[in-house]
Amino acid sequence: MISGMDQVFVLLRLWLVSFLPAAWQPVIGALLSVVAIVCLFPALFALTTVFERKGLARIQNRLGPNRVGPFGLLQPIADGIKSLTKEDIVPLSADAAVHFLAPVLLVVAVFMGFAVLPMGRNMILVDMDAGLLFYFAMSASTELAVFMAGWSSRNKYSLLGAMRAVAQMISYEVPLLLSSVVVVMMTGSLSLTKIVAAQSGFTRGLPHWFIFTPWGFAGFVMYAIATTAETNRSPFDLPEGESELVAGYHTEYSGFKFALFFLGEYLAMFSISGLGATLFLGGWSAPFSFLTWIPSWIWFFSKLMLSIFVFIWMRGTLPRLRQDQLMNFAWKFVLPLCLLNLMVAGLWRFMGDGWLRWVICSVILIGAYTALGWGEMRRGKIGPRSYRYAE
Amino acid sequence: MSFVFYILAALTVAGGLAAMLLKNTVHCALALTVAFAGLALLFLNLDAQFAGFAQILVYIGAVAILVVFAILLTRGSETPRDGVFSRTWLAGLLIAAGVFAVLGWAVIGSVRVLPHETAVPTVTVLQIGNALVSRYVLPLEIVAVLLTAAMIGAVIVAMHEKEGQK
């Protein structure tokens, strides 16, 4: 029962490959997986754009797209045709080669990240020993693409947006890495399949996910903050802040290249949500022991879509931060807590089983969070916004 | 030698050459990242997976970004009027050519004693980690101190002078 539906894609691939000579099988098998990834995630992207527009519309008390197809579900096809048929404008003074390479590099680098994500039991393209390192190496390469886009456009808004984006991505990459290192410390492996395997057990019907430990919960919260900033989503969407920078680094992009940027951003969101699910939410494992009969890939994709929903919800709820608030928050609040979390994880590892480590680790983390937050609030660095109205 | 090696070597050397020859400084920095990526792929070709990914993460993700930031902060993207090469370029070129001649002569001269194709070593990340905290623990600690010192130093050096005087 488990193996049938659960392994349906793996078996399908094996069946398709079995028609070929043995020498070709590994290559064609890998190619099939690549094709599956390259088709699946853009399709998910199309679906997500409708959900995002619909969801934002509900939050803002409007209807959202409802003209094309039933409930506006065919809207992404119309959007796609529109962006394909639009004129591809390259500004006269732009650096044409770099201007062309930037979106391509972005999409390629983002797609590479999917190669190491385990999307279900035995559903991973390359089970690398250093998978997590590979993922972060690829996501670090996207920063350069953003810079290339902003610089090559020869537009002050683009350049400003790109500089903001790169500064923000560099700043939040540090907490992103440090909050993931906690998981590596506990599992002793950089391989994502081993990280999922370490979380797949159950005690009394409840899963061994890392989020259900003090350090895992703190790590997950900081990971979520860092990913929101890393993917330039609201409330950290300063790089493209429409009201101040037009559209940031993709102001000068039109037609298909703009669509590529749009695609790259959403794909980055998918892959980083998938990584978060893998690191903290047990990857493809089921949340309760009596639900293990549901195929593993359904769990992975529902966790992924749940995080996408949270992204959309945050975008509809929170106002944009200011640049100095953003930087202060990263370096003075998230980073110290991440470093402390590393120590707490070490403590947890060496205190052995028992309720004592739960109390001590939680007290340290909550205490540090409260003290740090209170201190920053008092100095007025982080805190509620103050508004000055016209007299 | 394999076909892959020649492609990667050509890519790396072309990236390096472009980084040193192009007029526009930002183009130089982008060519430099091509050279870095080529080197990372060469590392992977040498079965050093961990070093290759570390190379991408550190060089393309951090050093290249730092370089382009520095270029933009110093208005370096404007090409200077009086050429991009120094007055003493001929001497520099001769020195570099001499160095290459000596190195190449040494490598070619020792081809016979150099080891031939060996078995592919299998290195897991676990082994690297164990080595880092056992045999190489002192270098690791020293690197940690060095990085901290460099970070503080870089921040102090790049800070505004005026704020210090006030």
Add this chain to the structure above:
Amino acid sequence: MTPLASYLLVAALLFSIGLAGALTRRNAILVLIGIELMLNAANLNLIAFWRYGPHPELLTGMMFAIFSIAVAAAEAAVGLGLVIQIHRHAKTTDLDAMNRMKG
């Protein structure tokens, strides 16, 4: 030509390119880029020697390269900080124009 020799030749070529750039370019940042290229060429040598050397299981060359990558990152940060400070002081990054020791 053994594989090790070809890797060493590529590294030597890259090192010389970096050296030539560091010695001939006027812009201080490009001199730093040249130095980075030289460091990377040395890393390639280390990894190649690790791969084809007698004891790859000891990881010596690879560890050396990993430490060298970390040190090079520190070097780049400090070097670029210095360049920015010089630019703030002298309003130029042209090394030929920096011919006074007096501020």
